[in-house]
Amino acid sequence: MSDLPALRQKIDSLDHTLVNILNERARVSLDIGAAKRKDTKEEDLAAADVQVYRPGREKEIYKKLTSLNGGPLNDNSLHAIFREIMSASIALQKDVSIAYLGPPGTFSHQAAYRRLGDSVAYVPQIQIDDVFAAVEKGQTTYGIVPYENSTFGSVVETLDYFIHTGVRVRAETYLTVHQCLLSNSKLDKITKVYSHPQGLGQTQKWLSAHIPNAKRISVKSTAEAAQKASLETGAAAVCSEICADLYGLEVVQANIEDLAANTTRFLIIGAASDSPTSDDHTLITFTVDHRQPGALCDGLKVFKDFELNLFKIDSRPSGQRPWHYVFFVECSGHLENDKVKQALKELEKYCLDVVVLGSFPNQRPEKTEK
Numbered sequence: 500m501s502d503l504p505a506l507r508q509k510i511d512s513l514d515h516t517l518v519n520i521l522n523e524r525a526r527v528s529l530d531i532g533a534a535k536r537k538d539t540k541e542e543d544l545a546a547a548d549v550q551v552y553r554p555g556r557e558k559e560i561y562k563k564l565t566s567l568n569g570g571p572l573n574d575n576s577l578h579a580i581f582r583e584i585m586s587a588s589i590a591l592q593k594d595v596s597i598a599y600l601g602p603p604g605t606f607s608h609q610a611a612y613r614r615l616g617d618s619v620a621y622v623p624q625i626q627i628d629d630v631f632a633a634v635e636k637g638q639t640t641y642g643i644v645p646y647e648n649s650t651f652g653s654v655v656e657t658l659d660y661f662i663h664t665g666v667r668v669r670a671e672t673y674l675t676v677h678q679c680l681l682s683n684s685k686l687d688k689i690t691k692v693y694s695h696p697q698g699l700g701q702t703q704k705w706l707s708a709h710i711p712n713a714k715r716i717s718v719k720s721t722a723e724a725a726q727k728a729s730l731e732t733g734a735a736a737v738c739s740e741i742c743a744d745l746y747g748l749e750v751v752q753a754n755i756e757d758l759a760a761n762t763t764r765f766l767i768i769g770a771a772s773d774s775p776t777s778d779d780h781t782l783i784t785f786t787v788d789h790r791q792p793g794a795l796c797d798g799l800k801v802f803k804d805f806e807l808n809l810f811k812i813d814s815r816p817s818g819q820r821p822w823h824y825v826f827f828v829e830c831s832g833h834l835e836n837d838k839v840k841q842a843l844k845e846l847e848k849y850c851l852d853v854v855v856l857g858s859f860p861n862q863r864p865e866k867t868e869k
């Protein structure tokens with residue numbers, strides 16, 4: 500006779516202990532929720548509400564879990580378990596919702612789910628500006644927007660909406676993106692391919708090599724592409740594999756991204772940024788008087804003078820007049836750090852206007868740095 504019954508009895512007893520400990524943790528989380536409400540100033544309550552989701556604290560917790568973990572559970576499994584523990588903890592403190600570019604099955608949806616878990620509400624939006632609007636109008640607590648892709652670059656729609664928004668960046672999150680060709684037709688019968696411009700951009704070499712004659716049609720999201728492809732003969736979508744089940748399509752070819760380690764970086768937006776950690780990034784926009792020679796250079800030199808590392812620079816048309824640009828700069832530090840505050844003050848001397856879009860804990864996976 501095996502030890503199975505005795506081992507299961509052991510598991511039952513451990514589960515009992517786990518349930519009690521999880522509820523003990525949940526009670527502390529409720530107390531933390533009450534403490535946060537007490538600590539939130541009246542004026543902030545009106546402007547930003549109580550900020551339940553704390554990406555800085557979660558980063559610290561995940562780091563500690565890794566250092567405590569003696570196995571046999573691997574770090575990914577342990578983190579996934581704690582993702583759900585903290586998701587439930589967030590939901591105990593407040594009803595939290597997050598707007599994302601829908602319909603269900605987009606990479607934004609997956610990225611949000613990986614960061615916030617099962618206990619918060621996911622609210623699909625038709626386009627990226629609706630995500631900004633949902634947060635601005637207080638219809639959802641948070642929103643998630645794609646920021647840049649390691650193969651195809653910045654998501655310009657997102658940058659353009661940031662120019663006009665009052666929302667703040669609260670967190671970042673990275674998702675490895677595997678694009679698939681889904682269709683109910685065979686490869687040689689596909690005449691059109693739907694996707695988001697990013698999906699088409701990340702797979703352009705594969706599409707040119709395998710279905711060069713298929714018409715490429717941009718739609719608002721990869722999951723919308725799957726929805727459309729499911730309704731037409733000879734149509735395909737470039738999207739996530741999970742859309743096959745969601746929209747009743749076959750996987751014609753998986754992993755068609757042109758570059759391995761294809762990764763998209765998303766920003767979680769909300770009414771306010773989180774408190775400083777030891778390793779934050781800050782996203783800023785500014786405009787300069789382009790008639791003044793060296794104005795942009797003077798502005799950028801401020802970051803060097805204050806020893807703030809620059810990670811990313813973008814420029815977008817300002818939308819106010821031709822050949823006038825808004826510059827996006829992502830630098831090290833947090834907007835509450837003295838060095839960043841002083842640098843921003845100095846930067847204002849060289850700029851027509853400076854806007855801080857927010858600060859957030861650095862979450863870049865170390866492996867992708869190389």
Ligand SMILES: O=C(O)C(=O)C[C@]1(C(=O)O)C=C[C@@H](O)C=C1
Nearest residue numbers: 531551552553556557585588589
């Ligand atoms: O430390 C907090 O601020 C909490 O609300 C607790 C807790 C947790 O369960 O550990 C929950 C949500 C936050 O995103 C971070 C941590």
